[in-house]
Structure formats: C-alpha cells, structure tokens
Amino acid sequence: MNLDKKVTGIILAGGKSSRMGSEKGLLLFENTSFIKHISNALQPLIDELIIVSNNPQYDKFKGRRVPDIIPDSGPIAGLHAGLLHSKTENNLVLSCDVPLITTTLLQKLLPQKKEDYDAIIFESKQQTIPLIAMYKKQCAEKCAQFLANGEKRLRKLISELNTKTITILEEEHFFVSNINTPEDLKIITNGVNH
Incomplete structure (x- = not known):
C-alpha cells in the first residue's frame, strides 16, 4: 500500500434521503452507522x-464537517464544497450510502503513477459510479462553472472531465451498492448474514 500519497477522503452526506425517509449516513448497518463503515474503509x-453536510449530527464522527457552499444544488455542490476545503490534490469522494465499500476496492482508484486524469471512477454493469471516485482538487473549478449555470447532473460533469474508468468485477458489484431505500437495507442485511 503506497501511503506516501497525500489523499483526502470526502464523504457527501448532504442529500435529501427522500427515498429512505431518514438521514442515510446515520443509518445503522450491523450496529454501525453508514458513515462509520465508509470512514473505516477510507482511513488506511x-x-x-x-464530511460535507449541513447536519451537525455528523460532528460526532472523526473528520471535519463542512456545509455546502451552494445549498440545495445536489452532489455537484457537495463535491465542490469538499474539494474546495481539501488540502490535497487527490481526493477519494464517496456518497454516504455505500456502507459495503472496502479499502481494497478504494485502493484501485488511487493513481498508480503520475497519471494526468481529473477523475478516476468505477464502472459496474455498464454504469459509471461517479460517487465512488478519485477527483483532483482542480475539479472544483469545473463544479463551480456547472453550478453557476444551474447544471446539477453529475454525469454531465463527468462527461466533461478527463476521466479514467476502472471496470469492477461482477462479484465486486455488491460492495458498491447504493442503499437508497428501506428495501435496499433489508437486502444487504439479509445478504451479509447468509
């Protein structure tokens, strides 16, 4: 593991969680909050x-909480705030609803050499996963342009960045699952116990 790379972990926890009905990052999976599972995977x-969130409940977690600079503007605003507050060029950015993510998987996103990409993102089942990705700090500028134009679609932003895509194995798909609804939570709770 190459630990001399300076990397910031950014967890976006500012979403509305409307489908879940409660704050996703604070939900428990195996008696541990989603945010803690994710920070444990990031830590090494x-x-x-x-942690990008306006909710002071996240202050109890190890990490620095920062609010969105441009409120109610979706994940691009969260990415923008996180990157602006970051002190490093490389940033591992995750949404707060991927509690199954592992350190081993995240390691694949770290640039292997002096790679000149704005972002390195996973792809699984022909879908890119822009909220489990490595973003360079310079992407904050592009985020600001998008927000100024009222554009909130993260995939649109990705299409305009110099991006490297890493396809993950079929058996790894489970680890990148978004847990958006109470049903999703039931599935992983049952799945992990079997």
Whole structure:
C-alpha cells in the first residue's frame, strides 16, 4: 500500500434521503452507522476526512464537517464544497450510502503513477459510479462553472472531465451498492448474514 500519497477522503452526506425517509449516513448497518463503515474503509488510504453536510449530527464522527457552499444544488455542490476545503490534490469522494465499500476496492482508484486524469471512477454493469471516485482538487473549478449555470447532473460533469474508468468485477458489484431505500437495507442485511 503506497501511503506516501497525500489523499483526502470526502464523504457527501448532504442529500435529501427522500427515498429512505431518514438521514442515510446515520443509518445503522450491523450496529454501525453508514458513515462509520465508509470512514473505516477510507482511513488506511487518507490523511484527512471531510464530511460535507449541513447536519451537525455528523460532528460526532472523526473528520471535519463542512456545509455546502451552494445549498440545495445536489452532489455537484457537495463535491465542490469538499474539494474546495481539501488540502490535497487527490481526493477519494464517496456518497454516504455505500456502507459495503472496502479499502481494497478504494485502493484501485488511487493513481498508480503520475497519471494526468481529473477523475478516476468505477464502472459496474455498464454504469459509471461517479460517487465512488478519485477527483483532483482542480475539479472544483469545473463544479463551480456547472453550478453557476444551474447544471446539477453529475454525469454531465463527468462527461466533461478527463476521466479514467476502472471496470469492477461482477462479484465486486455488491460492495458498491447504493442503499437508497428501506428495501435496499433489508437486502444487504439479509445478504451479509447468509
């Protein structure tokens, strides 16, 4: 593991969680909050953790909480705030609803050499996963342009960045699952116990 890389972990926890009905990052899976599962996976790879959220309940977690700079503007606003507050070029950015993510998987996103990409993102089942990705700090500028134009679609942002895509194995798909609804939570709870 190459630990001399300076990397910031950024967890986006500012979503509305409308489908779940409660704050996703604070939900429990195996008696541990989603946010804690994610920060545990990030910890061996990062120097600092930033949690982007307006909710002071996240202050109890190890990490620095920062609010969205441009409120109610979706994940691009969260990415923008996290990158602006980051002190490092490389940033592992995750949404707060991927509690199954592992350190081993995240390690694949770290640039292997002096790679000149704005972002390194996973792809699984022909879908890119822009909220489990490595973003360079310079992407904050592009986020600001998008937000100024009222554009909130993260995939649109990705299409305009110089991006490297890493396809993950079929058996790894489970680890990148978004847990958006109470049904999703039931599935993983049952799945992990079997």
